[in-house]
Amino acid sequence: MATDDMWVWDGGRVCLDFANTLRHRWRSPSQETLRDPGDLALWLERAGLLRPGPPDHADAAVLAAGRKLRETVDRAVLAVSDGRLPSPGDVTALNRAAARAPRPALQIAVTDGRLEAAGTTSIAADASAALTLIAQDAVDLLLSADIRRVRICGADRCALRFLDRSPARNRRWCSMSRCGNRTKVRLHQARTRRGEHPPAD
Template identity: 35%
Template sequence: MNDEGGRREGRQRAKTDFRFDDARLCFAFAGTLADRGADVHVERLVLPEDLSRWCVESGCTTAAPVCTEADLERARALREAIQRTGRALADAAPPAVEDIALVNGAAAEPTSVPELSADAASVRWRGGGAGAVLSMVARDLIALCDSEHRARVRICGNPACGTPFVDTSRAGARRWCSMKTCGALVKKRAYRARARTTADGE
């Protein structure tokens, strides 16, 4: 079982675990390639089974779809189109035509559909495989672009991260894709640097 951040219960979260902290669906998907600003990236969608697991952990479907290598290739292509489009929004620049075409193509597929339980206490998502989930991801980016939040897209202030996020803070001063991960990491590094400086000064 996983918690809301994609961490398996009973152990510390690994670098390869999926992250959903404070993220829109489309940018959580972009985050399946981690450490974009570092010399070595961390690929979280290594196998088709990883994509299947992301589909469930993201909440887009209840039953894990059977994913193929072709599904994985399409997913990675969509992910990179979303990443580049997110960066374009953050820079207030027009996105690439090819990326928009790819997003629109994914969004054109039928999505998973919600099914209410008999007691109306829960919802199950039923869909037609990985394509249905990727359609939901693409449509989330489209909905973002059609909202006032498009002007609040930022790139994480952790230089090693590079993941887009939506700054919904009242002051518009959020710097990190997640305070639980990148924010905490950068603040910890800054604290250690100050401690070393103090120690050197003594």
């Protein structure tokens, strides 16, 4: 069974975090973190999409459907973020997955004296319904202006997907504390080995 440290929550959207459950996409074979139905149920619980409960929330068929949905989401999001249309098959698959359950009810909140959206109710009773929430999030992302902010981590050995919410829209790493710092350290060590010095400030 996967452990929490195998999962990364830096995607900025639940559908991107789900796409990131297939790690190391830059190499072959990549690393599957949803190895059994229990992994899928645990990930859905940790993502806040599934009520905690017994491990029989998911079975082999639901796991296969989840992995298939994950790759559909990934292909569609990367296509649209690159200015292309997703394949007709991916559009159909996402629409079907998103329609399997009613959309969660939109919630409101008062924040700093203003009325604003507070997200949606998003706890499902079973893993299949939780996968529907992921498909609905992907459809929302594909239709929003945020789709142009989807990035792939710039680290050579990462390839995690994330939503760039930086004001300048120039975020390069899925996480500065993980990939950003590691890359900077590696580049510094390489310069040091070559006898180069960084330019003075």
